[in-house]
Amino acid sequence: MAEDPVHDGKRFDPMEPWKGVRDIYLDAWGKTMVDMVNSEAYAQATGAVLDTYLTVSAPFREAVEKAMLKTLEQLAMPSRADVVSIAGRMTNIEMRLDDLDAKLDGIQRLIVQAGTAPLAEPRPAHQRSKPPASKKTSSAKKAKRGKK
Amino acid sequence: MAEAPVLTDPFTEAAERLKTLTKVMSTKAAIGQTPKELVWTLNKAKLYRYTPVLPQEQRHPVPVVLVFALMNRPYILDLRPGHSFVEYMVNKGYDLYLLDWGAPGPEDKNLTFDDYTLDYMPRAIRKLKATFGVEEFSLLGWCIGAILTTIYAALRGDEDGLRNLILLTAPLDFSDKQNLTFARWTDERYFDVDKVLATFGNMPGEMIDYGAKALKPVENYVGNYVKLWDNIDDPRMVESWHAMNTWVTDNVPLAGGAFRQLIVDLYRKDKLMRGELMIRGQRVDLSRIHANLLTVIAEDDHITPSCQSEPIMAEVVTSESWRAAEPASSPGRTSMAGWHLVPSKDQSSLTCGIRR
Numbered sequence: 449m450a451e452d453p454v455h456d457g458k459r460f461d462p463m464e465p466w467k468g469v470r471d472i473y474l475d476a477w478g479k480t481m482v483d484m485v486n487s488e489a490y491a492q493a494t495g496a497v498l499d500t501y502l503t504v505s506a507p508f509r510e511a512v513e514k515a516m517l518k519t520l521e522q523l524a525m526p527s528r529a530d531v532v533s534i535a536g537r538m539t540n541i542e543m544r545l546d547d548l549d550a551k552l553d554g555i556q557r558l559i560v561q562a563g564t565a566p567l568a569e570p571r572p573a574h575q576r577s578k579p580p581a582s583k584k585t586s587s588a589k590k591a592k593r594g595k596k
Numbered sequence: 597m598a599e600a601p602v603l604t605d606p607f608t609e610a611a612e613r614l615k616t617l618t619k620v621m622s623t624k625a626a627i628g629q630t631p632k633e634l635v636w637t638l639n640k641a642k643l644y645r646y647t648p649v650l651p652q653e654q655r656h657p658v659p660v661v662l663v664f665a666l667m668n669r670p671y672i673l674d675l676r677p678g679h680s681f682v683e684y685m686v687n688k689g690y691d692l693y694l695l696d697w698g699a700p701g702p703e704d705k706n707l708t709f710d711d712y713t714l715d716y717m718p719r720a721i722r723k724l725k726a727t728f729g730v731e732e733f734s735l736l737g738w739c740i741g742a743i744l745t746t747i748y749a750a751l752r753g754d755e756d757g758l759r760n761l762i763l764l765t766a767p768l769d770f771s772d773k774q775n776l777t778f779a780r781w782t783d784e785r786y787f788d789v790d791k792v793l794a795t796f797g798n799m800p801g802e803m804i805d806y807g808a809k810a811l812k813p814v815e816n817y818v819g820n821y822v823k824l825w826d827n828i829d830d831p832r833m834v835e836s837w838h839a840m841n842t843w844v845t846d847n848v849p850l851a852g853g854a855f856r857q858l859i860v861d862l863y864r865k866d867k868l869m870r871g872e873l874m875i876r877g878q879r880v881d882l883s884r885i886h887a888n889l890l891t892v893i894a895e896d897d898h899i900t901p902s903c904q905s906e907p908i909m910a911e912v913v914t915s916e917s918w919r920a921a922e923p924a925s926s927p928g929r930t931s932m933a934g935w936h937l938v939p940s941k942d943q944s945s946l947t948c949g950i951r952r
Contacts, residue, residue: 546719
């Protein structure tokens, strides 16, 4: 009956010697490839391949872009340029909001420094003061009373 | 007569191995699990705060902001529980923030280092300081994130309250062209950066990934998988490989404007170290960095060799000399050449790491 030969708790692996050879080969191959990619010739070759790809694919890309643009126009859908333009405007709005936020933070800090208000902790909604509209109403009422 | 199990056992094992291989090659590992909250956002950029685990009085008073590279996902810093730089720092009591640049879209193709360092970073820092009531902070930049933090430190560091600058494998010096394979590949004789960007807008993540892997093609395209197959019965190794592979294969494009600056101004003209880099009309003068500087250099880093990170010492340090700490001796850290501890011009004593 066949038994699994065990040495030092590890089963004998018939592939182990092959792995050693493989690692030596991979190591040598790796060093050769590193030397190769570090050469001027490789840089020149990859540059040429990339340049050729960009040049050859340009007419196809342009054709696809034009066709897509017309299709989207026919379907009354926004093109990539439209979406990009909106995204740019959104970022500008975000920046404006961030500027306003900075100004509000500055005002809040000044108020705190002046000691006219406690540290700004967000208060629960039911504890917040009533909106200014109600004050306007009361002052309006006073004005009316004064007229009377 | 041979018993059946003796014959079927290797097949069962091989089937299990193939199953594991298929799983790790076709799924994404759970990464970036340390809890965090969103503090600020602008366009694709987001500032997160990692939820502190220690009470306020036990935490370090100066927060640390991690600024990651523009073309990778930042969760490599928080890869998996037990193997996470973020988790370690949070457990050590650091108030930790992450500035994640996100993935630029076609609308971001004109974003440059100018925008990142003078629009995004100051705004994020302002929000951090206003929200959490701190005056000083530390920056940790990795790779291109280290370029950004260095530029920011030179232009805005003093004004904004930068106390400590930590650079991790920072590619700042591009003068030694012989040791920089990327510099050779992107030489203007072979690589037309304008044509590439006119075609793609942003530099595609796949091309950046190819560039990084092609530096050591056999290790990355063959050896990496051979190593997995050899250790496929070891669940811990498989888990580690799976998490790392999830990060390595998750590439993001690099904004066209920033890529052009990286290639033309840095790789080709080495403007940062020459003191010629202009950011929105301001010259980036590295001698204006007054924050404490710690730069971590990996000895055998083939992407950012040490010759790119070391020269900043001479630019920033004047009277005191910098020194390299002893290389870490534990087997897991053999690639780390040393922690170069640099006192700033205004500090009389050597600063070890981040001061409390």
